[in-house]
Amino acid sequence: MKTLIKGGTVVTAIDTVKADVLIDGEKVVAVLAPGSHDFETTADTVIDATGKLVTPGSIDVHTHMELPFGGTVASDNFETGTRAAAWGGTTTIVDFAVQVKGESMIEGFDNWMAKADGNCAIDYGFHMIAGDINTDTLQEMDTLVERGVTSFKLFMAYPGVLYSDDGQILRAMQKAAESGAMIMMHAENGIAIDVLREQALERGETDPKYHGITRPAITEAEATHRAIALAELAGAALYIVHLSAKEALAEVATARDRGLPVFAETCPQYLWLSLEEHLSKPGFEGAKYVCSTPVRPRADGHQEALWTGLATNDLQVVSTDHCPFCMEDHPSLGTQKRLGEGDFTAIPNGLPGVEDRFQLMYHGAVVDGRLDLNRWIELCCTTPAKLFGLYPQKGTIAVGSDADIVIFDPGATWTKSATQHHMNVDYSAYEGLEVQGKVEQVMLRGTMIVAGGEYVGAKGDGNYLRRGNAARLH
Numbered sequence: 001m002k003t004l005i006k007g008g009t010v011v012t013a014i015d016t017v018k019a020d021v022l023i024d025g026e027k028v029v030a031v032l033a034p035g036s037h038d039f040e041t042t043a044d045t046v047i048d049a050t051g052k053l054v055t056p057g058s059i060d061v062h063t064h065m066e067l068p069f070g071g072t073v074a075s076d077n078f079e080t081g082t083r084a085a086a087w088g089g090t091t092t093i094v095d096f097a098v099q100v101k102g103e104s105m106i107e108g109f110d111n112w113m114a115k116a117d118g119n120c121a122i123d124y125g126f127h128m129i130a131g132d133i134n135t136d137t138l139q140e141m142d143t144l145v146e147r148g149v150t151s152f153k154l155f156m157a158y159p160g161v162l163y164s165d166d167g168q169i170l171r172a173m174q175k176a177a178e179s180g181a182m183i184m185m186h187a188e189n190g191i192a193i194d195v196l197r198e199q200a201l202e203r204g205e206t207d208p209k210y211h212g213i214t215r216p217a218i219t220e221a222e223a224t225h226r227a228i229a230l231a232e233l234a235g236a237a238l239y240i241v242h243l244s245a246k247e248a249l250a251e252v253a254t255a256r257d258r259g260l261p262v263f264a265e266t267c268p269q270y271l272w273l274s275l276e277e278h279l280s281k282p283g284f285e286g287a288k289y290v291c292s293t294p295v296r297p298r299a300d301g302h303q304e305a306l307w308t309g310l311a312t313n314d315l316q317v318v319s320t321d322h323c324p325f326c327m328e329d330h331p332s333l334g335t336q337k338r339l340g341e342g343d344f345t346a347i348p349n350g351l352p353g354v355e356d357r358f359q360l361m362y363h364g365a366v367v368d369g370r371l372d373l374n375r376w377i378e379l380c381c382t383t384p385a386k387l388f389g390l391y392p393q394k395g396t397i398a399v400g401s402d403a404d405i406v407i408f409d410p411g412a413t414w415t416k417s418a419t420q421h422h423m424n425v426d427y428s429a430y431e432g433l434e435v436q437g438k439v440e441q442v443m444l445r446g447t448m449i450v451a452g453g454e455y456v457g458a459k460g461d462g463n464y465l466r467r468g469n470a471a472r473l474h
């Protein structure tokens with residue numbers, strides 16, 4: 001089965017060129033100068049992309065489908081969440097399998113595989129959240145690397161739940177350094193934050209905004225500094241997840257300037273949303289924006305510093321940390337965000353975003369003139385693939401790559417709303433935001449899965465991706 005996408009502008013991390021793309025089966029087999037060939041006559045399907053951008057399918061390396069958290073479960077499961085991802089132009093996710101206390105990492109991995117297997121609309125891989133590091137479970141890290149799980153997330157936050165102490169972190173980093181696996185860090189000083197949370201509640205400060213106020217930037221910066229020091233000691237590669245504070249970004253920039261293999265992502269919520277405008281909304285509205293690390297005060301310049309970091313490559317990836325919880329009771333999952341009414345510490349942490357990221361980033365980066373088309377693709381497609389062992393199978397349009405392709409209308413304008421999105425959650429974090437640029441068609445390994453305003457794929461189209469180690473980038 002041969003498909004020709006003709007007349008479009010192909011955008012990769014390097015090039016923006018008018019070119020036709022020939023697909024045979026699941027792979028890209030040629031990128032051709034328009035008018036230089038006659039494949040139109042022999043292709044089974046010809047797609048006219050005149051006036052459109054033809055981009056790689058985007059890759060979201062930070063999602064939490066059906067994550068148990070704070071007494072409930074994230075409202076998107078692998079079926080609904082990956083379908084919503086497809087609508088937004090994302091053709092690969094790397095989700096987080098979880099090892100809880102008392103469990104082996106292999107058990108945690110098997111549990112997450114069982115949830116995803118046969119349900120995903122797009123391709124998927126896993127990182128492993130190491131929630132119980134000890135002599136036995138450290139050995140399992142090598143087994144997981146053999147199964148294609150080449151990155152491990154550790155938590156300096158959430159004491160008593162997923163938290164690891166510095167000794168556990170160092171041991172896991174030493175193990176990762178041996179196999180070349182990546183350590184991903186949730187860098188917040190959870191022990192200090194717990195003191196601030198307790199003191200806030202004692203003062204009667206219970207509104208959602210105190211979630212942000214009790215997780216000040218210094219707690220992220222300190223943990224980021226400590227994570228970098230421990231990774232340097234162990235000789236491990238380090239990737240800071242959901243970075244939101246400009247002071248944490250400065251720690252990453254300093255480490256990178258010293259030549260250390262330190263990387264970081266940010267997420268759209270930290271670029272668009274703020275403590276003053278969103279988390280501090282009256283009543284319980286702010287609960288919609290409760291996530292960790294928190295959205296930061298705009299007055300302190302965090303959002304602009306993150307945009308600069310994306311331009312200077314101090315930040316290399318934009319992911320979502322998609323972890324949605326409904327504001328109103330969910331028919332089967334029950335009370336979600338409202339578990340924390342009257343006590344901000346009980347609000348489940350997380351925001352929806354898997355469908356939003358690729359289009360939002362086009363608007364914020366390209367339409368608003370902060371970054372160019374190629375950097376948009378590099379941040380959302382190519383570097384995620386390189387850092388998480390998927391390149392060049394994923395993350396670009398090149399001969400031999402998977403034909404994961406988005407046909408993107410750069411001129412379409414629309415308004416973001418929960419009434420339109422496909423994520424299984426009853427609000428949009430960007431309700432009412434007007435954006436330019438829209439995903440029109442999405443292809444997964446040569447098969448169309450979104451076209452003509454319809455989802456035309458099927459549950460189970462997505463394959464498990466056995467990932468390799470990170471490409472050594474800087």
Ligand code: URP
Binds near residue numbers: 292
């Ligand atoms: O608020 C967040 N980020 N929820 C998901 C869990 C995590 O820490 O990534």
Ligand code: ZN
Binds near residue numbers: 186241292293
């Ligand atoms: Zn986290």
Ligand code: ZN
Binds near residue numbers: 062064321323
């Ligand atoms: Zn997360």
